[in-house]
Amino acid sequence: MKMKETLLLGKTKFPMKANLPVRELEREKDWEENQVYEKRQAKNADKPSFVLHDGPPYANGAIHMGHALNKVSKDIIVRAKSMSGFRAPYVPGWDTHGLPIEQALTNKGVKRKEMSDAEFRKLCEDYAWNQIDDQRTVFKRLGVAGDWDNPYVTLNPKYEEAEIRVFGKMAEKGYIYKGLKPIYWSPSSESSLAEAEIEYKDVKSASIYVAFPIKDGKGLLDEDTSLVIWTTTPWTLPSNLGISVHPDFKYVEIEADGKKYVVAEGLLETLTNEIGWETVSVLKELQGSELEYMTAHHPFYDRESLVMLGDHVTLEAGTGLVHTAPGHGDDDYIIGKKYGLDVLSPIDDRGCFTDEAPGFEGVFYDKANKMVTELLEEKGLLLKLDFFVHSYPHDWRTKKPVIFRSTPQWFASIEDFRQDILDEVEKVNWIHPSGKVRIYNMIRDRGDWVISRQRIWGVPLPIFYAENGEPIITPETIDHVAKLIGEHGSNIWFESEAKDLLPEGFTHEDSPNGHFTKETDIMDVWFDSGSSHEAVLRSREDLTFPADMYLEGSDQYRGWFNSSITTSVAINGVSPYKSVLSQGFVLDGKGRKMSKSIGNTVLPEKVIKNMGADIIRLWVSSVDYESDVRISDEILKQVSETYRKIRNTMRFLVGNTEDFNPAEDRVPYEELGSVDQYMLVRLNQVIDTCVKAYEDYHFSTIYQTIMNFCTLELSSFYLNFAKDVVYIEAEDNKARRAMQTVFYDAVVSMTRLLTPIIPHTSEEIWEYLKEEEEYVQLAEFPKAVFPEDKDAVLAKWNKFFELRDQILKALEEARNEKIIGKSFEAHLTLKVNKETAALFESIDSDLAQLLIVSQLVVIETEQPEAMIVEVTHAKGETCERCRAIKPEVGTIEDAPTLCARCAHIVRVSFPEALIPEEEV
Helix, strand or coil, X not given: CCHHHHCCCCCCCCCCCCCHHXXXXXXXXXXXXXXXXXXXXXXXXXXXXXXXXXXCCECCCCCCHHHHHHHHHHHHHHHHHHCCCCECCCCCEEECCCHHHHHHHHHCCCCHHHCCHHHHHHHHHHHHHHHHHHHHHHHHHCCCCCCCCCCEECCCHHHHHHHHHHHHHHHHCCCEEEEEEEEEEECCCCEEECHHHEEEEEEEEEEEEEEEEEEECCCXXXXXXXXXXEECCHHHHHHCCEEEECCCCEEEEEEECCEEEEEXXXXXXXXXXXXXXCCEEXXXXXXXXXXXXXXXXXXXXXXXXXXXECCCCCCCCCCCEEEECCCCCHHHHHHHHHCCCCCCCCECCCCEECCCCCCCCCCEHHHHHXXXXXXXHHCCCEEEEEEEEEEEEEECCCCCECEEEEEEXXXXXXXXXXXXXXXXXXXXXXXXXXXXXXXXXXXXXXXXXXXXXXXXXXXXXXXXXXXXXCEECCHHHHHHHHHHHHHHCCHHHHHCCHHHHCCCCCCECCECCCCCEECCCEECHHHHHHCHHHHHHCCCCCCCCXXXXXXXXXXXXXXXXXXXXXXXXXXXXXXXXXXXXXXXXEECCXXXXXXXXXXXXXXXXXXXXXXXXXHHHHHHHHCCCCCCEECCHHHHHXXXXXXXXXXXXXXXXXXXXXXXXXXXXXXXXHHCCHHHHHHHHHHHHHHHHHHHHHHHCCHHHHHHHHHHHHHHHHHHHHHHHHHHHHCCCCCCCHHHHHHHHHHHHHHHHHHHHHCCCCHHHHHHHHCCCCCCCCCHHHCCCCCCCCCCCHHHHHHHHHHHHHHHHHHHHHHHHXXXXXXXXXXXXXXXXXXXXXXXXXXXXXXXXXXXXXXXXXXXXXXXXXXXXXXXEEEEECCCEECCCCCCEECCCCCCCCCCCCCHHHHHHHHHHCHHHHCCHHHC
């Protein structure tokens, strides 16, 4: 028997190389075949519920890293809750209606206008299902556990039925109305937009100052005076019907370069410089309230503009007199309505002028800017033309500018229950620090919700019209339409006549002949997803209402978080969620937005193929997701290196507990060595920190805690010197079994703690452990248990580590001075004071072994210093078995190549190894 065969080197079939892209697929197949998700749900069936309601991603295009961050974060939370004593089902969902799918089909060459609405909608539906299948495959490949065979999809008939009923309940409460008021309109989409569908980009706009000649100055202004306005949208001047002033501001009639104008006194100096007037004199001062009901001539039409009083007028820019077009702005609309002005909006769906704007018929609004300024200049009323760059609203899908345009639309009156929503906002736990303020301010300041869209692919507004145009929305019609759609899907609305969609025998006093029409607009897609609390949470037996959590990107404060709480409070009086967690966006390694044109995108599918899903999942756990996060090939390599360190540590622990039976070989805490007790205390601190971090959704704390424990305290300390025990001592040696107790507890606990983050790897480790659960996903989180002497143990070993740092520094200096090579060649002399001597004496482990040196002497002195370290080269020969340098090596008769310790172990446990080869 060779001497190396007497060493109990850790042996395991647990592979060093992860090969995640291959092994993860095998593991996911096993999970699916053995219904691991279903088993977890059954196991937790009687436990308290925790429902994280999935915000539906849009079913169009390959998933990006933002999707991966979101879905993996949800999966980590759901898995953690499942292992923490909760029934935590996860039902994934998809948002499937709206413009992007219509555009995708158009881009594929579908001739929309050559087919019926029903035919086009069928193509949209088929496209959506294909996209769902593609995205579902990648989400599952990321290791996300859930009810993937029964997701919720907004195009499902039962979902659409529930959405119709939400609309009906809001209508029954009087929240739904049709009105003509300015809304965001996208000429590129030919549809109205909600505030949530707007993004802002910088554009270059014209800035003009225009003179409106006075028509009736009420005897206070000279007839040859003009009111001066400023606007950055010259194209809206054909729609001008008034001028707004602030009642409390001072205005002045001035003479500037021989002409008379009225401007706000507070802006006179600025305007003089801006317009370039050379000589200016003030003729008269007036209070803003005195200007009310004066009239001015429209600059180029034969009509007048009414002067009105409005608190929205400011002195921040302009002239203090605001051009007012009730058809093209909220403030304009409100003040115009107050003063009885018409709502003039001479723009069609494509953004072109109608014949209500003579001289501009058929012209695209943006091109009219130049025409308007040229016309004003021709009439001598353009005082100044300039250009400037400013932030302007754009359609977030087409990326093209939008306009404010008045069209007949259906609205949900937020004003009627705004305070109720705000009260519910106060009750929600907004986990991101700024979340509550963001959504509170949005709801406080938002106008009524435009819920109608001029598209085909969506859920119809279930509204009928009598012959006189009066809308019909009754509980009876809503219920009937909801049942039809629940049975046949919303296509039935587009395939049937109005009379066939109404309840049998339905008549209306204004339509005695039964001649009805139906609404052709569809509902805003945010109404779709915002109805999920009814269509999903309140409709599925495995879920609960309100949900415990909604988790989405920070853009959803204006989107899904907003529409969901609006519809839920409207019909249920409560928020649909108890807590909300929001995440930032995924940027590249330099902090730039990802873009195909820049070439800085990182695709989840590519990372999975090359590195494995667990690397993406570990990256998710490493970032501070509350802010924008970064990802790049270099960042993923760093995460991969962390994964390798964790895996190697776990492999060592597995390999060195192969011969350990936890039921028989475990050493009680009281009988463990001092260092083993310390490591168990530290392990339980890790458990405590990680479990609390899961509760607080601080994944990066778990990542850092386990990484540091593996690399700093296990690999660099405990496991490093432990080799001299678990490899060298006899199999049943108590010190060896004590260390194996710590090893085994550590690998089991960390495997459980890592399961929500890297489930594929955790299951791989679990196969080599001696636990009763078939899958680690069916196990529970470990519970931190601390001994009564925890504080004393930590205090003692923290002091030891301070001294160890001093010793390691001395060893490093000796190495640099060529006194020693590796630390095992060292002889340490430690001169210590009384306190340090007592500390070393209380540590029952071999100090030389702890410090990985061959020889060590402690000398107690009266010195003031805690410790003085001297390093010399150890004297003696190297033991063939333990590699320590000992003076007795070569002097032991039956074991000349061994030290005394190894000679004893071999004599007792491996006597055959001492028989000379010639005698074997």
